[in-house]
Amino acid sequence: MDSPTLIPGVMLMALLMGGATVSAQVVAQDAPRSFTISPGYRFTEESGEALYNASCAGCHMQDGRGAQGAGHYPALADNPALAAAPYVIVNVLHGRKAMPSFGDAMNDDQVAAVVNYTRTHFGNRFSESVTPGQVRSLR
Template identity: 55%
Template sequence: MMRISISAVAALTLLSATVAVGQDNATGKRTFSSGYRFVEMTGEELFGNVCQGCHMPDATGASGAGTYPALASNKNLESASYPIFLVINGRRGMPGFGDMMTDGQVAAVVNYLRTHFGNTYQDAVTAKDVQDARPNK
C-alpha cells in the first residue's frame, strides 16, 4: 500500500493553489478566483487560470486520465459560435463555464484562443454575441 506523507499532501495542495493563481500584467498583482465566479478579465488570464490545466500552457492538448483536445491551430475555432457554445455549455468531459463567466469574459477567452497558438481568426467575438448564444437569454 502506498503511503503519502502529510508534507507531500501539503506540497500538492500548495501546487494546486498556485496553478489557479494568475497575474494581472497591468498592475502586477496576483489574482485568485474564489467562489463560483472567475475574477480574471483578460483572455490570457482566463486561459491561464481556467483552460491550460487541461489543454496545456501551449494549447497542444493532452491525454492520460482523459483526452483534452488541442486548441493550437484548431480549425474548429474558425466559426466563432463553436467555441462560444463550448465555453458556455461544455461538452463531454469539459464542464460548461457559462454560469461562472460573464459575457465579456467568455468573449475575451474565445478571442484569445482564436488569435493565439497558431490561430489567426481576426473576427472578434463581442459580449453581445455571447449573450445571444446563451440558452434562455
C-alpha cells in the first residue's frame, strides 16, 4: 500500500478551516472577484435607490462613503470618476477588481437607474442621465 501523502501544515490548516486562513483583504486585492452573484439571479428592484441598497450599499455603504477593513471598497460619494457615465456603466455591467459584475442580474433599465442614482446622490451632481440604450451599447 502506498504511503499517505503529506500535506504541508498551512495547506492542511486551510483545508480544515475551509480556506479561512486566507485573509479577506488579500482575496479582495488579488482575486478578480471576491464573490459572485448566483447564476440566474435577477434583481427585482426597479428604482435606483432600491437597486443601490440591494446591490451596492453592502460594500460602498448606505452613505456611499465606502469602507476599509477586510477589503477596500471605494467611496462613491463626492467621486469625480463618476462624471464619466460610461465608466460607471461598465463597472456595474462587468465589475472591477473585487467588485462583481451585475450585468447578468440587472436589465438595461435597472443598470441605468442605479447608475443615475449613484451619479446624483452622495454629493455627486452629475445631471446628464444615463439611458437604457447607453447601457445596452456597453454590454
